[in-house]
Amino acid sequence: TTTxxxxxxxxxxANPLSTAxxxxxxxxxxxxxxxxxxxxxxxxxxxxxxHDGQLVPYGPxxxxxxxxxxxxxxxxxxxxxxxxxxxxxVASFRPEANAERFQRSARxxxxxxxxxxxxxxxxxxxxxxxxxxxxxxxxxxSLYLRPFMIASEVGLGVKPANEYLFIVIASPAGAxxxxxxxxxxxxxxEDRVRAVPGGVGDAKTxxxxxxxxxxxxxxxxxxxxxxxxxxxxxxxxxxELGGMNLYFVxxxxxxxxxxxxxxxxxxxxxxxxxxxxxxxxxSEESRVSIxxxxxxxxxxxxxxxxxxxxxxxxxxxxxxxxxxxEWTQSGGQPGPVTMKLREALLDVQRGTAxxxxxxxxxx
Ligand code: PLP
Ligand code: COI
Numbered sequence: 608t609t610t611x612x613x614x615x616x617x618x619x620x621a622n623p624l625s626t627a628x629x630x631x632x633x634x635x636x637x638x639x640x641x642x643x644x645x646x647x648x649x650x651x652x653x654x655x656x657x658h659d660g661q662l663v664p665y666g667p668x669x670x671x672x673x674x675x676x677x678x679x680x681x682x683x684x685x686x687x688x689x690x691x692x693x694x695x696x697v698a699s700f701r702p703e704a705n706a707e708r709f710q711r712s713a714r715x716x717x718x719x720x721x722x723x724x725x726x727x728x729x730x731x732x733x734x735x736x737x738x739x740x741x742x743x744x745x746x747x748x749s750l751y752l753r754p755f756m757i758a759s760e761v762g763l764g765v766k767p768a769n770e771y772l773f774i775v776i777a778s779p780a781g782a783x784x785x786x787x788x789x790x791x792x793x794x795x796x797e798d799r800v801r802a803v804p805g806g807v808g809d810a811k812t813x814x815x816x817x818x819x820x821x822x823x824x825x826x827x828x829x830x831x832x833x834x835x836x837x838x839x840x841x842x843x844x845x846x847e848l849g850g851m852n853l854y855f856v857x858x859x860x861x862x863x864x865x866x867x868x869x870x871x872x873x874x875x876x877x878x879x880x881x882x883x884x885x886x887x888x889x890s891e892e893s894r895v896s897i898x899x900x901x902x903x904x905x906x907x908x909x910x911x912x913x914x915x916x917x918x919x920x921x922x923x924x925x926x927x928x929x930x931x932x933e934w935t936q937s938g939g940q941p942g943p944v945t946m947k948l949r950e951a952l953l954d955v956q957r958g959t960a961x962x963x964x965x966x967x968x969x970x
Pocket of ligand 2: 685686687816850851916917918919
């Protein structure tokens with residue numbers, strides 16, 4: 608499935624948004640509500656491999672109603688961000704890590720693997736073309752990139768498709784949770800699970816998100832912002848949230864649940880294992896049970912909890928609810944270790960701290 612990198616041919620839009628319209632969007636971008644002027648598309652056909660790379664005007668796709676993905680959900684996606692640097696240039700954060708995860712997701716969903724360099728080239732081409740859409744340096748705003756791939760073969764047979772479409776779109780992003788760094792409340796889902804051993808929990812595929820929506824709605828009914836999922840066998844080991852990984856802070860040690868195969872290997876999660884060590888903390892991966900979560904909080908050894916992911920950066924957890932009760936985390940306030948890690952990671956991303964690990968990819 609690895610064929611030579613297709614060239615990406617430019618067909619610029621004749622109809623970009625005006626500077627004034629774009630500036631109005633950039634003043635309050637929200638998350639995933641507005642999209643830039645272009646998108647990249649690359650096709651894959653059995654026997655031919657990747658071909659027809661194009662940078663085209665952003666716009667609707669025309670799909671036959673029998674297109675495979677619409678029925679059997681053979682789809683994968685990624686999420687990464689590009690940040691305006693102090694000198695006005697743009698750099699993205701660890702795109703090769705996203706490209707590699709995209710390949711792992713592709714293997715799990717029986718899809719062709721896009722070469723890492725093609726994934727990065729496609730993201731770079733779009734950001735370069737729509738550079739004016741990258742928010743100004745200094746704040747938390749960025750350009751969120753959403754590469755994805757769908758089975759585009761027409762037909763209702765249940766089998767890996769013989770045609771795929773890879774697309775990258777981009778969206779200016781402000782805070783994922785409106786209201787700034789405000790602690791979120793978490794509902795511990797003791798019945799509904801997100802993923803099972805041997806399933807697709809560690810692949811970034813749309814079905815995982817569809818499967819999370821009902822539990823998310825139930826959490827909202829309980830007055831909570833997000834759901835924390837537990838393992839599907841014992842219903843006791845903490846896995847992750849619907850779109851973020853979790854970290855537990857024990858004084859100057861941070862602990863994140865071990866990758867068991869049913870949770871996503873977050874790139875923010877991975878980066879924080881290292882950022883924490885850079886700051887003099889200890890970091891480790893370990894299993895964490897809900898009983899331990901509750902007991903260590905009441906004993907005072909578990910001092911902070913936070914969630915992390917590309918879209919939401921680092922978000923403190925303020926309250927936790929489960930069937931047996933409710934408790935607050937670090938007095939319902941953003942904890943000091945959480946905020947220190949958050950600033951340290953954002954400083955690397957926006958280019959105001961040294962990039963000690965070669966994470967930033969200049970365009
Ligand atoms: N877990 C899930 C289920 C996700 O969708 C995401 C978001 O991508 C994450 C965790 C965090 O991963 P990353 O840090 O790579 O964005
Ligand atoms: C991300 O953080 O990139 C995510 O994918 C989370 C969510 C928007 C699905």
